[in-house]
Amino acid sequence: MTExxxxxxxxxxxxxxxxxxxxGDPVVLxxxxxxxxxxQIGWERNIAALASRYRVLALDMLGFGQxxxxxxxxxxxxxxxxxxxRFCETLGIESAHFVGNSMGAVxxxxxxxxxxxxLPARSLVMICGGGEIQRNEHSAALYDYxxxxxxxxxxxxxxxxxxxxxxxxxxxxxxxxxxxxxxxWEALAAARFRRPGLEAPPLPSSxxxxxxxxxxxxxxxxxxxxxxxxxxxAEIAAQIPKGRSAVIEQAGHCPQIEQPDAxxxxxxxxxxxxxx
Numbered sequence: 001m002t003e004x005x006x007x008x009x010x011x012x013x014x015x016x017x018x019x020x021x022x023x024g025d026p027v028v029l030x031x032x033x034x035x036x037x038x039x040q041i042g043w044e045r046n047i048a049a050l051a052s053r054y055r056v057l058a059l060d061m062l063g064f065g066q067x068x069x070x071x072x073x074x075x076x077x078x079x080x081x082x083x084x085x086r087f088c089e090t091l092g093i094e095s096a097h098f099v100g101n102s103m104g105a106v107x108x109x110x111x112x113x114x115x116x117x118x119l120p121a122r123s124l125v126m127i128c129g130g131g132e133i134q135r136n137e138h139s140a141a142l143y144d145y146x147x148x149x150x151x152x153x154x155x156x157x158x159x160x161x162x163x164x165x166x167x168x169x170x171x172x173x174x175x176x177x178x179x180x181x182x183x184x185w186e187a188l189a190a191a192r193f194r195r196p197g198l199e200a201p202p203l204p205s206s207x208x209x210x211x212x213x214x215x216x217x218x219x220x221x222x223x224x225x226x227x228x229x230x231x232x233x234a235e236i237a238a239q240i241p242k243g244r245s246a247v248i249e250q251a252g253h254c255p256q257i258e259q260p261d262a263x264x265x266x267x268x269x270x271x272x273x274x275x276x
Contacts (some may be wrong), residue, residue, distance in 0.1 A: 004056070005039075006048050008066055011086050017066025018087070019043070019058040022051025025122075025275055026096035028088065029058040030245030031131070032254065033103025035145045035188055036154055036179030038065030042101060045260035050267060054097070056119040059087060061104070062187075069183030071190045081111050082274070083120040094257025095103035096125045097271055101256060112215075113208040123274045124217040128225055130251045132206040137174060138226040143192065147185045159163040161224035161252035206232065216274045217243045222258075 004021035018125035019039050027050055031042030039058035050056045061065040061080050073081035083105070088096060098121050100108045111117050112124060134141055138158035145151045152175055157166040165171060177183055217240045221233035237243035248255035248262050256263045 004051070004058070004257045006066075009087075011090050014062065014068040014070065014083065015066070016068070016083070016087055017060040019047060019056075021047050024054045025271075026093050027054045027056050028093075028098050029056065029059070029065070029094045030061060030084065030098065030100040030104025030107060031064065032101045033061075033106075033188075033257060034142050034159065034174035035147075035185065035273060036177075038075070039180055040065065040105075041116060041175065041178060042254070043051060043256065046256050046264055046267070049260075049264035050271075053268065054271065057093075057096075058093070059084065063191075064187075065178075065183070069187040071187050072192075073190075075271060076191050077107060077110060079119060081107055082188060082219075085120075086200055088120055093120065095120050095122045095275070097121075097125070097211065099125040099127065100129055101254060102126040102129045109208060110212075112217075113210060114212075117257050121215050123215050123271070124213070125220065125270065126217070126233075126236075127220040127263070128228060129130065129217065130208075130221050130236050131221075131228040133227055134229060136226070142227075145179070145185075145189075147180055149173070149176050152179060158226055160224075160254045160258055161222070161250060162258060165258075207234065210243070211241065213240045213243070215242065216270075218266075218270050219243060219245045220255060220263070221245065221247045222253055222255045223247050223249045224251060225253050227253050 003020040008017050029043045031037050039060045041272040082155045106129045109120050109130045117177045141154035141158045153166050154174050219233040233245040237245035248259050
């Protein structure tokens with residue numbers, strides 16, 4: 001099995017890390033937004049399978065992994081979307097399949113439902129991103145992370161259905177070390193700053209102009225997701241002209257990690273169909 005090449009390039013002066021493997025039509029992978037995630041951690045169980053037929057580019061979004069630790073207090077999500085678009089332009093990618101998990105999927109939805117999308121999307125796959133985030137102890141673990149090992153264990157527990165993940169000391173430690181790399185915690189924590197006296201900002205809404213999405217779109221739900229309500233994927237997919245949905249059994253908020261074989265089979269079938 002060929003390991004993906006770890007690369008960096010400058011995108012508008014910002015150091016940008018990414019993993020690349022395979023040849024063919026480009027597939028751009030966008031990881032989630034939890035503390036400690038990166039392209040490597042988010043997609044390491046999927047890259048090789050996808051690279052057997054496609055050119056895979058797993059991007060570290062701004063603030064994560066090997067990419068610049070920056071934040072825009074006025075439009076943080078917009079800055080990341082513009083950075084992804086410029087990343088594609090820098091590599092000469094005029095059209096690509098985009099796959100996002102959690103925040104990566106939300107970013108794709110925000111762009112695709114806007115009046116003037118920036119990303120050169122040929123198709124979209126949204127994995128556990130787009131539904132209405134539930135306010136519970138699991139979302140609190142993601143938003144209130146205190147840069148401790150115990151705090152990271154709570155994040156891992158929130159993300160996965162299988163209790164083996166939070167009980168895996170090496171796995172929790174790996175995510176913890178990623179979360180406290182220079183600038184990593186600060187960049188994500190800064191996005192949650194607010195002036196004293198202001199109300200907490202609302203969580204991302206699931207209400208969007210989905211009818212604007214013109215490309216084939218697959219919305220994927222984890223059957224045991226602790227952060228999103230049952231049935232959200234089918235509800236959103238029904239509003240997209242070329243939308244469809246799927247549910248991955250025995251999976252939480254990161255099915256591509258927890259059930260990689262099922263997700264890889266689903267992704268390849270979808271990508272092969274829309275590429276034909």
